[in-house]
Amino acid sequence: MDSKRIDLLLERYWNCVSTQEEEAEIKAYFNSKVEIPAHLKSTAPLFQYFTKEGEVKMLDKAFDHDLIEKLKQQPKKGKERTLGQSFQNYMKVAAVIALVIATSFVFRMEIWQDDKPELFLVEDTFKTPEEAYAETKRALMLIASKMNHGKREVKKISILSKAESKIKGNRDKNSTATLN
Amino acid sequence: MSLEAFKTRVLPVKDKLFRYTLRILKNEDEAKDVVQETLIKVWNKRDEMHAYENMEAWCIRVARNLALDKLKSKHNKSVDIDNAYNLQSSTQSPYSSAEQSDTMSSIHHFINKLPNLQKQVIQLRDIDGFSYQEISDILKQNLNSVKVNLFRARKQVREQLIQVNAYGL
Numbered sequence: 001m002d003s004k005r006i007d008l009l010l011e012r013y014w015n016c017v018s019t020q021e022e023e024a025e026i027k028a029y030f031n032s033k034v035e036i037p038a039h040l041k042s043t044a045p046l047f048q049y050f051t052k053e054g055e056v057k058m059l060d061k062a063f064d065h066d067l068i069e070k071l072k073q074q075p076k077k078g079k080e081r082t083l084g085q086s087f088q089n090y091m092k093v094a095a096v097i098a099l100v101i102a103t104s105f106v107f108r109m110e111i112w113q114d115d116k117p118e119l120f121l122v123e124d125t126f127k128t129p130e131e132a133y134a135e136t137k138r139a140l141m142l143i144a145s146k147m148n149h150g151k152r153e154v155k156k157i158s159i160l161s162k163a164e165s166k167i168k169g170n171r172d173k174n175s176t177a178t179l180n
Numbered sequence: 181m182s183l184e185a186f187k188t189r190v191l192p193v194k195d196k197l198f199r200y201t202l203r204i205l206k207n208e209d210e211a212k213d214v215v216q217e218t219l220i221k222v223w224n225k226r227d228e229m230h231a232y233e234n235m236e237a238w239c240i241r242v243a244r245n246l247a248l249d250k251l252k253s254k255h256n257k258s259v260d261i262d263n264a265y266n267l268q269s270s271t272q273s274p275y276s277s278a279e280q281s282d283t284m285s286s287i288h289h290f291i292n293k294l295p296n297l298q299k300q301v302i303q304l305r306d307i308d309g310f311s312y313q314e315i316s317d318i319l320k321q322n323l324n325s326v327k328v329n330l331f332r333a334r335k336q337v338r339e340q341l342i343q344v345n346a347y348g349l
Contacts (some may be wrong), residue, residue, distance in 0.1 A: 002274040014338065016331045020311060040252050045283040046337065050306045052284070057195050060209070064191065071183065151345055160219065 003037050010043065027051050181226040193236050196308050197243045204247040205254075206292065220245040227298060237314045238313055240304070245320060285345060290340045293332075297321070298333035305330055334349045 009026050012018040018026075030036065030047035126132040181190070194215055201218075202211040221242055222229070232238040238323060291302060304310045310318070315326050 014328050014334060016334065020309060023306070042341060043338075046287055046341060049284050049287045053199065054289075054307045054309070056199055058202075059194050059198050059212065059341070063194070063212065063216070064187075067191075067219055068183070070216070070220055071186070074224055076218065085208070 003040075010040075081132065181229065181234070186223060186226065190219065190235065190239070193239050194219065196236065197239060198301055199307065200240055201243050201247045201293070203299060204207075204244070204296070205250060210250055210254075211247075214243055214246045217246050221246075234314060234317070237310065238346075239311075240308075241318045244300075286344055287337065287341065290337050294333050294336060298329045301326055301329045302333040302337070306334075312324050 006026065006029055009018060009022050012022060027047045028051060030040075030044045036044050056171050126135065173175060197215045198219055199213045202208060205211050205214065205233055218239060222239055229235060229238075291299060294302065297319070301315060304315045304318065305312075312323055312326050316323050317320075319326065321329075
């Protein structure tokens with residue numbers, strides 16, 4: 001490789017526009033036994049370092065042995081476990097579906113019960129209007145009698161409150177008299 | 181995936197994983213632990229492996245996460261990792277032996293002194309030969325960020341190398 005070619009590749013390298021192949025070419029050049037031009041002698045160790053560093057192997061067979069033993073001790077991913085896991089997942093899905101069905105069933109029942117009174121409202125309770133009139137009258141009379149009874153009780157309470165206010169008024173008069 | 185297939189397909193990545201985690205952790209034993217942990221994790225997820233296009237990049241990503249977790253806990257223990265590394269450098273640096281040049285050791289040191297992201301980018305690109313896209317996937321950085329960090333890392337190493345050659349610093 002001529003000096004111009006390597007200068008060009010190095011320029012591309014420093015600007016981070018070189019390809020992996022070009023970088024491999026630079027490494028190969030500096031690791032070969034060719035006479036390196038004086039102006040490139042300072043750069044050579046860098047690429048020699050990259051190559052040597054890439055060849056460093058510090059993990060021996062003992063490491064491999066320890067690792068393989070540890071891998072053998074790892075819990076196996078058996079079929080039973082996978083089936084168990086998938087069964088659990090299916091159960092989860094089934095539970096959610098059951099919950100949705102139950103909720104919708106309860107919801108529908110609620111709606112159905114709400115609809116029911118409306119159906120009864122349109123139904124007649126008595127066969128003739130006279131019968132209905134008599135029943136209504138009876139019901140109103142009952143309400144009126146209960147109300148009258150209630151009014152009498154309220155009257156008693158009003159007497160009590162009048163008496164209370166009178167007592168209060170007398171007390172105020174006595175207290176002003178003693179002050180004077 | 182059988183154990184035999186794991187040995188032939190995945191186990192050879194161990195050296196790349198080790199170099200990468202060593203670059204982050206700067207401690208040989210910890211890096212070994214992380215590599216082992218990574219490979220166990222990969223083994224336990226071997227059924228998902230087919231979903232990953234690039235198995236090597238996936239392994240490195242797993243190792244990266246584990247190494248960074250370890251680094252965090254290390255920081256929590258207030259350990260000066262650079263000092264810790266320097267104390268053990270005679271056993272860790274592959275360039276500290278007599279036959280390796282001082283410049284090589286200096287380069288090793290320059291790269292280790294780079295900011296974490298730059299250090300990882302230069303390791304993945306210039307030493308392990310990953311593409312920009314693979315580095316972007318491993319580091320979860322966009323392509324532009326990968327290139328910017330690589331540019332800065334190379335520039336920094338180059339400048340320090342020039343200083344070494346000019347003044348012997």
